[in-house]
Amino acid sequence: MTDWEALARPSLQGLERYDPGPSRDQMKQRHGLAELEPLNWNEDLFGPPAEALEAAAAELGKVAYYPERAYADFREAVAAHMELPAASIIPAHGVQSLIGTIATAFVDAGTTVVTPTPTYGLYAQVSAAAGAEVVRVAGRGLDIDLDAVAEAARSYGARVVWLSDPNNPTGGVVSPGDWSQFLDRLPPACAVIADEAYMDFADPALRADRIRDVVDGRPVIMLRSFSKTYGLAGLRLGFAIADPEVARLLDIVQEPFNVNRVALAAGRAAVALPGFVETRRAEVAAARELLRELLTERGLSTHPSQANFLLVNLGMDDGPVCERLLREGVLIRGGTEFGLPGFARITVAREPVMRRTAELVGEAIAAAS
Numbered sequence: 001m002t003d004w005e006a007l008a009r010p011s012l013q014g015l016e017r018y019d020p021g022p023s024r025d026q027m028k029q030r031h032g033l034a035e036l037e038p039l040n041w042n043e044d045l046f047g048p049p050a051e052a053l054e055a056a057a058a059e060l061g062k063v064a065y066y067p068e069r070a071y072a073d074f075r076e077a078v079a080a081h082m083e084l085p086a087a088s089i090i091p092a093h094g095v096q097s098l099i100g101t102i103a104t105a106f107v108d109a110g111t112t113v114v115t116p117t118p119t120y121g122l123y124a125q126v127s128a129a130a131g132a133e134v135v136r137v138a139g140r141g142l143d144i145d146l147d148a149v150a151e152a153a154r155s156y157g158a159r160v161v162w163l164s165d166p167n168n169p170t171g172g173v174v175s176p177g178d179w180s181q182f183l184d185r186l187p188p189a190c191a192v193i194a195d196e197a198y199m200d201f202a203d204p205a206l207r208a209d210r211i212r213d214v215v216d217g218r219p220v221i222m223l224r225s226f227s228k229t230y231g232l233a234g235l236r237l238g239f240a241i242a243d244p245e246v247a248r249l250l251d252i253v254q255e256p257f258n259v260n261r262v263a264l265a266a267g268r269a270a271v272a273l274p275g276f277v278e279t280r281r282a283e284v285a286a287a288r289e290l291l292r293e294l295l296t297e298r299g300l301s302t303h304p305s306q307a308n309f310l311l312v313n314l315g316m317d318d319g320p321v322c323e324r325l326l327r328e329g330v331l332i333r334g335g336t337e338f339g340l341p342g343f344a345r346i347t348v349a350r351e352p353v354m355r356r357t358a359e360l361v362g363e364a365i366a367a368a369s
């Protein structure tokens, strides 16, 4: 028998692969459910714009051909939408793919990376797989402690800091003031990867202006996704915003045709829609506020969120609560899975779903007490 682990990169030893768990269809079958509300993965449950789907369908006629010209049309469409030079846009098949590519380009055996905790687990996973030492910095309560992150980056001589802003799983945002202070305190030769997968949902007045930082030549790489605001998670599409020199380096390691034509066409159509992001942000904010109110009425506290999900403190083991909701056809993410036992993360959906979910959470807690 071949010992595959011995042949693989030594840094993979002892690491577990990402396990998405049973599929939604399997869960429906297991619990005899006709419908399942998928409030566990923070997809955009308000759905993609029709124009994006039409553009995707029209592109199907061309799938015999590779995507051409280094995605120039997509880069230009995004650049116009974000008011940036097209050379600063680096497309990829989702932010997850960019996280992996950045780790390949910037992280190596012997380097150190810093990540706050709790946060999105993929940063630590890809960094450890690349051989880096991962320093996890505890927050102040559930909020990211940016002073401590900068201090850790300095004392460990970190090459990379990973930040999710708004942060998954809390939905909290880094204020513009805290961000600029943080950037000034970073050690030299350290890059910050700011994963803004949820930033389109955040109130513009609360956001750090990282596009300005990129333009000013600061050591910042921003990541944006079409999985959240535009409802295109299944097509896998995202992009980085960075110095054109970063684009050159990432292009050395990422596959030449890694983004498919259909996703590119849908993305082009989506970013060209005037007012779409603003409308979606308002819809999500209203539904998120409703869910917050309904949970508060039931005596539950939630973390302030600027994303399309809400972290709720259940005050009891999250396992039985999630299990009971699942039996009723509502899938939420128990905090035990991401290091916050006693909490649950709930993706924001339309009003009737939010009302039903709050009711079921209240019933599950009442049943346990």
Ligand SMILES: Cc1ncc(COP(=O)(O)O)c(C=O)c1O
Residues within 6 Å of the ligand: 041, 042, 093, 094, 095, 096, 097, 120, 164, 168, 195, 197, 224, 225, 226, 227, 233, 236, 237, 238
């Ligand atoms: C912080 C964060 N970044 C990235 C992603 C994935 O983005 P994409 O679908 O573009 O790969 C997620 C998905 O849950 C996320 O929570």
